[in-house]
Amino acid sequence: MNSFSFISAGNAPSVGATKRKQTHAVNVSWGKNKVQVGGGAPVVVQSMTNTDTANAIQTAIQVKELAMAGSELVRITVNTPDAAREVSAIREQLDRMNVDVPLVGDFHYNGHKLLTDFPECAQALSKYRINPGNMGGGRRRDDNFAQMIEVACRYNKPIRIGVNWGSLDQDLMAKMMDANGKRSTPWDAQAVMREALVVSAISNAQRAQELGLSENLIVLSCKVSHVQDLITVYKNLSERCGYPLHLGLTEAGMGSKGIVASTAALAVLLQQGIGDTIRISLTPEPGGSRSKEVVVAQEILQTMGLRAFTPMVVACPGCGRTSSTFFQELADQIQTYLRDQMPIWKNQYPGVETLNVAVMGCVVNGPGESRHADIGISLPGTGEVPVAPVYVDGERTVTLKGDHIATEFQKIVEQYVHKRYGKN
Secondary structure: OOOOOOOOOOOOOOOOOOOOOOOOOEEEEEOOEEEEEOOOOOOEEEEEOOOOOOOHHHHHHHHHHHHHHOOOEEEEEOOOHHHHHHHHHHHHHHHHOOOOOOEEEEEOOOHHHHHHHOHHHHHHOOEEEEOHHHOOOHHHHHHHHHHHHHHHHHHOOOEEEEEEHHHOOHHHHHHHHHHHHOOOOOOOHHHHHHHHHHHHHHHHHHHHHHOOOOHHHEEEEEEOOOHHHHHHHHHHHHHHOOOOEEEOOOOOEEHHHHHHHHHHHHHHHHHOOOOOEEOOOEEOOOOOOOOHHHHHHHHHHHHOOOOOOOOEEEEOOOOOOOOOOHHHHHHHHHHHHHHHHHHHHHHHOOOHHHOEEEEEOOOOOHHHHHHHOOEEEEOOOOOOOOOEEEEEOOEEEEEEOOOOHHHHHHHHHHHHHHHHHOOO
C-alpha cells in the first residue's frame, strides 16, 4: 500500500486575499441608497459617463445603463456652466426612472466657480471629485481649493481628492526635484514623481480637514497609467494614511490591453487588502457599450472571491477534441442570459449571484467540472456519443440529446434557481 506525508506539519495553507486594510468609512448616498466606501465595506464598483453632461436626457440614459449594469457610483463631467446647470435635471430624471445611484461630479480648473454659482448642482451631486493639480498655482490654487471644500462642508458632501500624474502640482514637483538634487544619492525622476503623488494626496486631505471637512468625508486616489507605478504608489499611500482609496489606471486602454492592465494592477493591490472602490477606465470600442467597464470591474472582484454580482459560468477553452462551436455558443448564451436576468433575480432570488454553472465541451474534464459546479453540462466532443449529461449539485440527473439541448438546459437552470433561491 502506497503512503504519503505532507512536507511540513501544521495547518493547511490559507487561501484568499489578505485582510482588508482598515480605513475610515465614507458614506455616499442619495435618497435611501447609501453606499459605504471603506470602513470594512465591500469594494465598491464605479464608472463614468462619456456623454455631454449639458445633454441631460442623454446623460441620464447612460447613467441608468451603467447603474443597471451594476455600477454603484456613477461619475459625470461637470466642466461648463451649461453642464452644471443640467446636473439637477439629470438627478430629477433619474429619480423619475427610480434610479437612485449616487452621482459624483468630476471637476477640473473651474470647479470652485461652478459649485458656487450653481448651488442646485452642488446639492444634486452626492460626491465631488477634486483634482488639486488643476486648480491654478500659488495663492490662487489655495483659494480655489478652499472654496470647493467650503461648499462640501456646507452641504456635507464627501470628496475624492484625485491626484493624477498627468496633472500633478508643478510647484510641488519642482520643490521635490530640488530637494532630491541635494540628496547624497538622488532618486530617479520617476521615483520622485511617485512620491510627489502620495505627498500631494495626503497633504491636500490634511488641508481639507484643516478647513473643516471631516476625515469621514475624504477618499483619495493617485492615478497613473502604468501597472508597476500604480502598485508602488498605492502600497506607499496605504501605509501612510487611513483614508479610503479609489483604485484604477487613469487610462487603461482599449480592449484586451485595458482589461489585462487593469486586472494585473488591481488584483495585486486587492490581494494585499488595499483598495475600497475601483473603476476600470476602458476606452470603448466604436459603438461599444460603456457598461463594459462595469462588467470588467465586477468580474475582477468576483473571480478573486471578494464579491459576487452575477452567476459565473465556467467553460473550457476548446481543443482538437471540440471542433464544434456548439459548447462555445451555449456558454455565451447561458452567461448572457444569467447577466440579463440579474436586475430581476437579485431581489426575487437572494443569493443567486453565487451560483456556479459549468458548460464543458468534451469527456476529458467535462463530467468532473460539471460535478464541481452547482449545475453543469458536459457536451460531446468530436467523435463522442452525441449526448450531454447534466449534473446538479454533483449528481448526474438527466442526459440531453437532440436539437434542443440549449433550450432544455436553460430551463433546467431556471428551475434550479427557482428551487434553490426562491423565497419561501
